[in-house]
Structures are given as C-alpha cells and as structure tokens.
Amino acid sequence: MRPCLPLLCLALACAMPPPLLADDLPDLGDVAQADMSPAMERRIGEQVLNELRHDPSWLGDAEVNAYLNRLGNRLAGHVEGGRLTIELFALRDATLNAFAVPGGVIGVHTGLILAAESESELASVIAHEISHLTQHHQARMMSKAGQGQIASIAALVVAVLAARSNPDLAMGAATAGQAASIQNQLNYSRDFEREADRIGLELLERSGFDIRGMESFFERLQKYGRLYDNNAPGYLRTHPLTTERLADIGNRIQGRPYKQVPDSLEFQLIRAKLRAQEGTAQDAVTYFASQLKNHTFSGDEAAVHYGLSQSYARAGNLAAAERSLEAIRRFKVESPLFLTLAADLRLKQNDAPAAANILRAAYSRYPQERAVVYALIETLLTVRQPQEALKVATDDLLGHATDATVHALQAKTYAALGQRLQQHRAQAEAYALDGRLDEAVGQLELAQKAGDGSFYEQSQVDARLREFRARREEEKRLAKEK
Secondary structure: OOOHHHHHHHHHHHHHOOOOOOOOOOOOOOHHHHHOHHHHHHHHHHHHHHHHHOOOOEEEOOHHHHHHHHHHHHOOOOOOOOOOOOEEEEEOOOOOOOEEEEOEEEEEEHHHHHOOOOOOHHEEEEEEEOOOHOHHHHHHHHHHHHHHHHHHHHHHHHHHHHHOOOHHHHHHOOHHHHHHHHHHOOOOOHHHHHHHHHHHHHHHHEEEEEEOHHHHHHHHHHHHHHHHHHHHHHHHHHHHHHHHHHHHHHHHOOOOOOOOOOOOOOOHHHHHHHHHHOHHHHHHHHHHHHHHHOOOOOOOHHHHHHHHHHHHHOOOOHHHHHHHHHHHHHOOOOOOHHHHHHHHHHHHHHOHHHEEEEEEHHHHHHHOOHHHHHHHHHHHHHHOHHHHHHHHHHHHHOOOOOOOOHHHHHHHHHHHOOOOHHHHHHHHHHHHHOOOHHHHHHHHHHHHHHHHHHHHHHHHHHHHHHHHHHHHHHHHHHHHHH
C-alpha cells in the first residue's frame, strides 16, 4: 500500500539529520555594502592575472588549468543566488597555498595539489576560496580601511601576492609601512574564516564531495604548521587556522552520514603529471616505478603508468615512455591527456605527421579541450598545413573569443599564409587579452601599414585601434589617480 505523499514527505523530513551548518556566526557586515564596485573587483582580478602570467612561477599548463577550472566551476555552480564567474590557475610553487583575489580569480600552488590526498580535500580548499569571493571578504576588508585607500591597495595587491611563499618579500615591493598594513588587511579574520568554512562545506556537500575532506586537509595543515613553526605553510599565514576553528568544522560535520567519494581519473592524472615534474627526472622515474613494483599506489593504476610515462619522457627515455603509455590500454580508460602525451612522444621522435594524426583524432573527440586545440594548431603548422591550422583556430575562437593563446596561434597561421594585416590584427587581440595594450596598439598600427587587406578588414583594424587607444588612455588616467 502506497503511503500518502504528505506523510512520506513528513517522514523523510523527520529522518533527515539537522542542518549541516547552522548560521551561528557573528554579524560580519552586509556583503552588498562593500565600497568596492564589481567593476573595481574585475579590474583588480585582471591586473593580478596579467602580472602573474609574466611571473616565473606561472605554470601555464593548459591541462592542469582546465582541470582546476572544471573542479572550480562544479563547486561554483552551487553558489546561492546565481552562478559565480571564476578563473583558476596553477603556480609552480612547492609551498602549500591557494588564494582568491577580487574579480573571481583563484590561484593554486602545485604543492597544495600534490599535498591533497583526495579530490575532496583539494575541492575543500577551492570551495573555501570561492566562499571568500562570494562573501566579498577582501573587498570588505579593503573597504574597512577607507575608501581613499582602495586604489592604493588595488595597486599593491600583486606585490602582496608575490610574497605567497615568503611574506618578507612584500617589504621590498613597497615601503615597509605600506606593505605591512596591506598584508594585515588581506589576511582573513577568524570570523571571515569561519564564514568561508561554513559556506565552503555547503558547496562541498551540494557538489557531491566528501565534506570530511575539509577537516582532514586542514588538520594536516595545522600539523605542518606545528612541525615547521616559523616556516609554516603559506596558507596558514593568510588563513588563520585555530583549534577552535577546526573544532567548529568538526561540530558541523558531526552526525552526518559517511559518504565515500572516489577520486576522478582526471584528478589522479593531473597529480601524476605534476609529480613527474618534481625533483630530477630519475627521481620521478624511481617514484612511479617503485609504486608499480610494490603496489603501494592508491586509486587507478592507469594514473601511475601515465606518471611513469611522463617521467621517462622527461628523462629522454622515449622507448620506455611509449611502453608505459601503451600499458594503459588494458585498463580501458580514456582521457585527452593520454592522446596529448602520445602526440608529444611522436614529436620528440621527430615524427610530426604521426603526431598531427593523433591530435586530429583527439580534436574530433575533445574539441573543447584547450591543450588539444593548442597542440593541434602548433603541430599542423609544423607539418606545413597552415590553412587547416587556421580553420581550427578560427572555429575555436567562435566559442572561446577570450582565449589569448588561440589568438596568438591564429596570428602564426596568418603569418605562415603571408596575410600580414590579419597576422598583426590577431596578435593585437592576443596582447590586449594579456593586458599589454601598448603592444596591441603597436600591432594594429603595423596592420594599418600592411597593405594587403580589404577595405572591410582595414576598417575593422581602424575601429579596433581607436578602441584600444581609448582603453590605454583610460588606464593611464586611472593609474595617475592612484
């Protein structure tokens, strides 16, 4: 006999555990009342990204960044009140750190990715950083310092971020008083941390991750902090982690049913790829070979073979790299990372035509994968197929108009075809997206002088040049106001 629907709903409601995260936090101020406008937040985020792209620590690995953005967007898709636009990227830094910047920018150190023992642990850190963004914590802290100081704080935020691994470096980026004051304003208060914990846990649960990942990872961070004392993980410097805060996280999780969440294959492959780049090439080979020999790995064995193949390739042992990659076939798993590695091995063996064929097949299966698109265009140019390369780039830009890398690759294809106006126009777009307006203007001025474009194309260049010059003047005006 079917129960009455209202009674069934009541029974389910009574059976549900209490709300995961009761809102018992102090009043931290109105999120909507931060003095910093959304436009200002976006400008700060763009400024930080533009600066960090030229930093030696910028990883620039399309596969790592694509994974981080998929993970981040999975979490951001469950933000209350609408979807949050974010951009995540990795920095090659062995320290355990991650940070959020106004404008939806989140940076993650490779050391933190490798330290995460599960995908839920990594997701917990990103969920925490997303929560700082949704609550506008940095904007609210900057506003608290006074409206007149916001511009100067925005100008120096990059200097503070440059001190991720060593806060003493911030003193060299500005006067000691300024740097110390700004660093203090960017360090999150304990109340903000508790708020980010609460919202981050909600995001984790809604996104299908193990909420205990936050507790286990933060406990390990605290342990590192005790072990290394003054050289504690950078994350602890800007995110104060107290016993009280850990207890609060534990209390919010207590009583919740255990949920085992397997790590995705992509998480394991990305960690294997990063681990293969650590230390010497021989160290990396020994690490993965030992895992396979002694069966000490956890998760998918395919990821260990992938890491070993990457390590052998780095060591220059291409035959062994091929064998390790071939060993993955028996696990019957698929990933674009296998195909890009296979193509890379062919290129290292000076077999560009074979690499191009592998990447053509990869593109037909994974047309949205940035690493596949980039590698295919580059390889098509290598095998002297610029027209095909141009089609791939042009088609891709229809859906990824803000991808500076594809604009730059498109410029290369136009250069190979001898189309100078279009070459300079495409390169100008790449520079503009990279925050390099002076170079963008210079490229458009060269496009004007190319003399090989149609009247329509020349008119487009003229209009874009006027726009870029106006944007450059506006940036100069704002810089003077600071």
